[in-house]
Amino acid sequence: MKAMYYEAFEQAPEIRTLPDPTPAEDGVVIAVGASGLCRSDWHGWMGHDPDISLPHVPGHELAGRVVATGRGVMRFKVGDRVTVPFVSGCGHCSECHSGNQQVCPNQFQPGFTHWGSFAEYVAIDYADTNLVHLPDTIEDATAASLGCRFATSFRAVADHARTGPGEWIAVHGCGGVGLSAIMIATALGANAIGIDISEEKLAFARECGAVATVNASGVADVAEAVREITKGGAHVSIDALGHPVTCFNSIKNLRRRGRHVQVGLMLAEHATPQIPMAQVISNELEIYGSHGMQAWRYDAMLSMLSAGKIAPQKLIGRRISLEEAVPALMALDKAEGTGISVITRFS
Structure with missing residues (x-):
């Protein structure tokens, strides 16, 4: 062969x-x-x-x-x-x-x-x-x-995060995983926000159902931008890229009792990212990994x-x-x- x-x-x-x-x-x-x-x-x-x-x-x-x-x-x-x-x-x-x-x-x-x-x-x-x-x-x-990508996103959005109609979901990274998550969340009736540094990918995210987008390179604080759009923070947030910055922002932009799902791989020098643990504790946030x-x-x-x-x-x-x-x-x-x-x- x-x-x-x-x-x-x-x-x-x-x-x-x-x-x-x-x-x-x-x-x-x-x-x-x-x-x-x-x-x-x-x-x-x-x-x-x-x-x-x-x-x-x-x-x-x-x-x-x-x-x-x-x-x-x-x-x-x-x-x-x-x-x-x-x-x-x-x-x-x-x-x-x-x-x-x-x-x-x-x-x-x-x-x-x-x-x-x-x-x-x-x-x-x-x-x-x-x-x-x-x-x-x-x-x-x-x-x-x-x-x-799609199956992992499906389990992350539907099973781990229990994403429901009317909820806000922030998706950090609009590659294959992120676009899949946006499409699935939209099908479940949620309001998806696509976050990336590429305007081309953000435009594609809107085609896949995102109701709002954030260019991370054009705002001072991604988490605050999400809080402003959602009027208090996302119910669900997905790190679809796998980077210390996107992981941190994904947790940081959650509202109280929000759910973060880590889908993007965190390997090599990215394996131990910083986590806003004080917020996790005080706001009773849920953090999940999703592996297939x-x-x-x-x-x-x-x-x-x-x-x-x-x-x-x-x-x-x-x-x-x-x-x-x-x-x-x-x-x-x-x-x-x-x-x-x-x-x-x-x-």
């Missing part, structure tokens, strides 16, 4: 011909139809993720068709169109038994713990626990875009998509080839342009 491959962190990946994968007894092999590029892939390539062993094939947002199954797989067969959460549970531990596969201590992560989907084929373990059947009405590129979404929760998201309440396909900016994905991966920290890039050509 053709795949993106690197043998050292921070060195340019190459397109190599590698052996085709074979399924584990409880796993499948998927012919990849589409795979999204995510900032998490960049973190992995930089060496920020301790789960990656070299050499490596990245890629964790995927959709495609099952081409081989292990003997123990019962719920899926060759020919099924599927996607998979980027955090997959083992199906046997106490966390998986409680329905929380996203924090499984034995988790399988394509593109991190195992070789990923920037390839013609990818092997996925624990298939019965983690694969999600795709309806024919959802194309591969749209389904792939759900796998990390379980396969069993995909039905709710797919139902909203089929009903036209959310349109993740609008967030796809570029459809690119596997070769074009090499420079695109290395530039993911630049956060230029709007929308997300999806690999749709592999041969």
Whole structure:
């Protein structure tokens, strides 16, 4: 198979011909139809993720068709169109038994713990626990875009933050995660505020449903700007970027008993951000981390998509080839342009 491959962190990946994968007894092999590029892939390539062993094939947002199954797989067969959460549970531990596969201590992560989907084929373990059947009405590129950013945002906004109609939600960072959160919050009846330093991204945030935007580079105090718009602070706030400044502002701009959800990864030198703990205590704020979404929760998201309440396909900016994905991966920290890039050509 053709795949993106690197043998050292921070060195340019190459397109190599590698052996085709074979399924584990409880796993499948998927012919990849589409795979999204995510900032998490960049973190992995930089060496920020301790789960990656070299050499490596990245890629964790995927959709495609099952081409081989292990003997123990019962719920899926060759020919099924599927996607998979980027955090997959083992199906046997106490966390998986409680329905929380996203924090499984034995988790399988394509593109991190195992070789990923920037390839013609990818092997996925624990298939019965983690694969999600795709309806024919959802194309591969749209389904792939759900796998990390959109699904994580869905769980953050709907499950962790319990965002309700009429509430104010501030979204810090209007990349793929932030735009997803704005779209989902709007579908739930909330009033979303997009916050970024790019006017182009803020304009796109308004197209996705934001009722107000804040250019963080043009105001003296982002938290105060949000308080002014909301007349007291946001009920919910999401750090969709993963930076000490956006994390701090996201907590700081909450009203009393507000809920902050950290979605953007905080790795390397950003791993220990400053938190306004006095405000957290006195205002009884809630702080959550959000790390993916379980396969069993995909039905709710797919139902909203089929009903036209959310349109993740609008967030796809570029459809690119596997070769074009090499420079695109290395530039993911630049956060230029709007929308997300999806690999749709592999041969």
